[in-house]
Amino acid sequence: xxxxxxxKKKLPHFDLDxxxxxxxxxxxxxxxxxxxxxxxxxxxxxxxxxxxxGRITYDGETWVDTDxxxxxxxxxxxxxxxFQEYTLFPHLTVAGNVAFAAADTRDVDxxxxxxxxxxxxxxxxDMISGGERQRCxxxxxxARHPRLLLLDEPFSALDAVTRQSLRAELRTLKQxxxxxxxxxxxxxxxxxxxxxxxxxxVGGRIVRKWMVQFMLKGRPPARQRVAxxxxxxxxxxxxxxxxxxxxxxxxxxx
Amino acid sequence: xxxxxxxxxLKLAFMTTVVLVILAAPLTYLLVYVxxxxxxxxxxxxxxxxxxxxxxxxxxxxxxxxxQGNIGRFWQAVTGSPLIFTFAGIVAASLVYSLPFAIQPMKxxxxxxxRRLLESSYVLGLSPLSTFFRVIxxxxxxxxxxxxxxxxxxxxxxxxxxxxxxxxxxxETKVASIAIYEAVEALRYRDAAVMCLILVPISYLFxxxxxxxxxxxxYGT
Amino acid sequence: xxxxxxxxxxxxxxxxxxxxxxxxEKLLVAVAANFILPSGELAEMFEARTRIPxxxxxxxxxxxxxxxxxxxxxxxxxxxxxxxxxLLFEKGLCDAPFVYAQGQVVVWTANRELCGAAGWQAVxxxxxxLKIAIANTESAPYGTAAMIALRKAGLWDMLKAKYVFPQTxxxxxxxxxxxxxxxxFCAYSSAxxxxxxxxxxxxxxxxxxxxxxxxxxxxxxxRAAAEQFAAFVQSPEAQKIKEKYGYR
Numbered sequence: 095x096x097x098x099x100x101x102k103k104k105l106p107h108f109d110l111d112x113x114x115x116x117x118x119x120x121x122x123x124x125x126x127x128x129x130x131x132x133x134x135x136x137x138x139x140x141x142x143x144x145x146x147x148g149r150i151t152y153d154g155e156t157w158v159d160t161d162x163x164x165x166x167x168x169x170x171x172x173x174x175x176x177f178q179e180y181t182l183f184p185h186l187t188v189a190g191n192v193a194f195a196a197a198d199t200r201d202v203d204x205x206x207x208x209x210x211x212x213x214x215x216x217x218x219x220d221m222i223s224g225g226e227r228q229r230c231x232x233x234x235x236x237a238r239h240p241r242l243l244l245l246d247e248p249f250s251a252l253d254a255v256t257r258q259s260l261r262a263e264l265r266t267l268k269q270x271x272x273x274x275x276x277x278x279x280x281x282x283x284x285x286x287x288x289x290x291x292x293x294x295x296v297g298g299r300i301v302r303k304w305m306v307q308f309m310l311k312g313r314p315p316a317r318q319r320v321a322x323x324x325x326x327x328x329x330x331x332x333x334x335x336x337x338x339x340x341x342x343x344x345x346x347x348x
Numbered sequence: 349x350x351x352x353x354x355x356x357x358l359k360l361a362f363m364t365t366v367v368l369v370i371l372a373a374p375l376t377y378l379l380v381y382v383x384x385x386x387x388x389x390x391x392x393x394x395x396x397x398x399x400x401x402x403x404x405x406x407x408x409x410x411x412x413x414x415x416q417g418n419i420g421r422f423w424q425a426v427t428g429s430p431l432i433f434t435f436a437g438i439v440a441a442s443l444v445y446s447l448p449f450a451i452q453p454m455k456x457x458x459x460x461x462x463r464r465l466l467e468s469s470y471v472l473g474l475s476p477l478s479t480f481f482r483v484i485x486x487x488x489x490x491x492x493x494x495x496x497x498x499x500x501x502x503x504x505x506x507x508x509x510x511x512x513x514x515x516x517x518x519x520e521t522k523v524a525s526i527a528i529y530e531a532v533e534a535l536r537y538r539d540a541a542v543m544c545l546i547l548v549p550i551s552y553l554f555x556x557x558x559x560x561x562x563x564x565x566x567y568g569t
Numbered sequence: 570x571x572x573x574x575x576x577x578x579x580x581x582x583x584x585x586x587x588x589x590x591x592x593x594e595k596l597l598v599a600v601a602a603n604f605i606l607p608s609g610e611l612a613e614m615f616e617a618r619t620r621i622p623x624x625x626x627x628x629x630x631x632x633x634x635x636x637x638x639x640x641x642x643x644x645x646x647x648x649x650x651x652x653x654x655x656l657l658f659e660k661g662l663c664d665a666p667f668v669y670a671q672g673q674v675v676v677w678t679a680n681r682e683l684c685g686a687a688g689w690q691a692v693x694x695x696x697x698x699l700k701i702a703i704a705n706t707e708s709a710p711y712g713t714a715a716m717i718a719l720r721k722a723g724l725w726d727m728l729k730a731k732y733v734f735p736q737t738x739x740x741x742x743x744x745x746x747x748x749x750x751x752x753x754f755c756a757y758s759s760a761x762x763x764x765x766x767x768x769x770x771x772x773x774x775x776x777x778x779x780x781x782x783x784x785x786x787x788x789x790x791x792r793a794a795a796e797q798f799a800a801f802v803q804s805p806e807a808q809k810i811k812e813k814y815g816y817r
Contacts, residue, residue: 140467140471141470141471142467142470142471167470168467168470168471169470169471169473169474169475171471172473173471174471175467175468175471177464177467177468179464180462180464180465180468181464181468182468183465183468183469183483183486183487184465184487185486185487186486194469194472194482195472195473195474234472235472238472238473410747410749411747413749414747414748414749415748415749416748430699430700432700432749433700433733433749433750511736515700515702515733515734515735515744515750516705516733516734516735516736517732517733517734522734529736530705530707530708530736532631532635533629533631533632533705533707533708533736534631534705534707534708535631535708536707
């Protein structure tokens with residue numbers, strides 16, 4: 095099961111242009127400062143947005159092909175998506191949420207147990223904590239036995255302690271999954287902790303591995319080379335700033 | 349004293365409310381979630397009944413509902429009886445008259461629903477239609493209730509339009525507002541007063557209900 | 570020089586105001602809606618003769634009555650019946666009423682196919698006539714007259730399913746003219762109007778004449794002018810105008 099992505103889209107501040115793939119049982123982290131286009135990519139993968147140009151295939155099945163005018167709607171892609179918030183339906187209980195699109199309602203109970211939220215099953219989303227909500231959201235997404243799991247900054251709205259514990263839980267969960275997982279975050283330590291592959295992004299483009307090495311070597315000419323590698327000018331102020339941010343955060347984690 | 353006009357008013361208000369809430373929901377969905385050319389013109393057109401003087405609206409409805417008019421002719425062909433001067437006719441007129449009042453609260457309620465909830469639903473495999481019934485409606489119940497109540501009291505007080513297309517037929521189209529007016533014209537002030545005394549508390553009660561519902565929205569359910 | 574100019578200007582102003590005192594004389598009349606057309610012509614003629622403008626408000630007799638009782642500042646009241654002026658007289662709000670016109674109820678239809686019928690009864694009994702417009706029988710004199718005629722002809726109960734009751738006789742004509750109702754009991758004056766000529770009418774001898782009475786309101790501040798107008802409306806010349814519009 096492999097996901098192959100190659101898309102371009104014109105955005106207000108820059109042009110998005112990325113290509114990558116993700117294999118089963120691997121977690122790919124898309125990391126970078128806010129506004130780098132990470133969420134757009136995830137939305138395009140989910141079918142909630144369209145690229146201007148490009149192809150997305152999963153396991154041989156074409157989801158998007160702008161040349162051939164193919165577009166598979168989100169309902170048919172069979173994936174799971176966890177937003178930062180507002181994933182859970184406020185009018186349903188936790189059990190109701192998980193059962194909402196579950197393939198088999200008999201699974202609901204075991205799912206609740208597995209994600210350690212069974213004790214919350216009759217509560218509504220506004221009566222549980224933020225961390226519990228996100229755990230429920232992940233459970234809800236998994237209830238459908240998705241082929242791909244997308245996580246869009248799922249822990250960013252939570253406090254540091256909860257974030258740590260949920261990260262650990264996700265890491266454990268990941269080991270049992272046989273599907274690709276794409277995880278968006280602006281926190282590079284989170285990315286490095288969870289991911290099998292890290293894709294740093296700046297200004298709509300992926301910063302290649304060799305660029306990362308270059309940056310970590312730390313000298314200004316290196317930064318310029320990176321900028322060229324990304325087809326943007328270091329003097330292009332927005333890209334330049336983002337690069338600095340990425341560079342600093344990479345250094346911090348090193 | 350003959351209280352049939354009051355029953356007629358309540359019957360009219362009830363029927364209009366039920367039909368209009370069902371009709372207005374998909375229309376509101378269109379206005380909130382679907383992008384199409386000329387949407388602003390369409391929306392303004394739907395708001396017209398709120399700004400037109402009732403007698404003007406009534407006059408146009410009269411022309412359209414007579415056996416020669418487009419709608420009147422269609423109705424006659426389908427049901428075999430005329431539309432004008434019948435209870436069905438004043439229900440139809442009330443639907444037009446109260447349409448904007450049904451749409452506004454619903455629109456506010458739909459717009460308050462975070463789009464991500466809908467997107468979550470699509471990703472989980474629900475079609476837009478299923479999402480409408482299983483996500484949008486359950487999360488817009490307060491707005492739907494407010495719509496229903498607003499349409500109900502608005503129809504109770506309807507006068508100018510019904511005057512034009514109703515024909516004031518006792519037991520059929522002579523609703524309370526018309527009966528009160530005729531009582532005053534005929535100098536039967538006591539009869540008019542009695543009917544008002546019954547109508548006013550009903551309307552007031554419903555207004556209180558709206559207040560309670562909308563307040564709950566503000567402070568969170 | 571300046572004193573001279575001031576004197577002239579003051580003289581002009583005084584003269585002017587004394588003219589407008591006479592010209593400021595104007596009559597406000599409340600007129601039943603059905604009498605709108607003859608009333609307009611009568612007012613014009615009166616103003617041409619006496620330089621006293623007559624401003625009229627046209628609406629249903631019932632509404633005008635209500636307004637007058639609440640103190641509306643009319644000088645004269647021209648009703649569509651005798652009842653309301655009599656009530657005002659009893660209340661001491663106006664002088665003794667006088668009859669100023671008599672109207673007639675007719676059955677009018679816009680439907681040319683109904684134009685060769687034997688009489689009004691044949692028209693209302695015709696199975697193709699599904700709806701008959703009758704002005705509110707309680708508060709509109711033309712409606713009351715129509716009901717009396719139908720009762721006299723023994724048709725009132727039989728045709729109950731056909732009646733629609735607009736508020737005024739003018740609205741009855743509107744219903745008939747727009748073919749919302751296949752026929753209507755209308756004012757003779759409507760039948761004689763331009764729109765009325767597009768259809769046909771039948772006299773209704775069983776209906777009593779609509780005796781329309783008027784009175785001068787006691788609160789008028791232009792009594793002399795009001796009396797002049799009242800007299801004019803009852804003059805032979807005024808009669809000719811009224812007959813033109815179907816009134817006697």
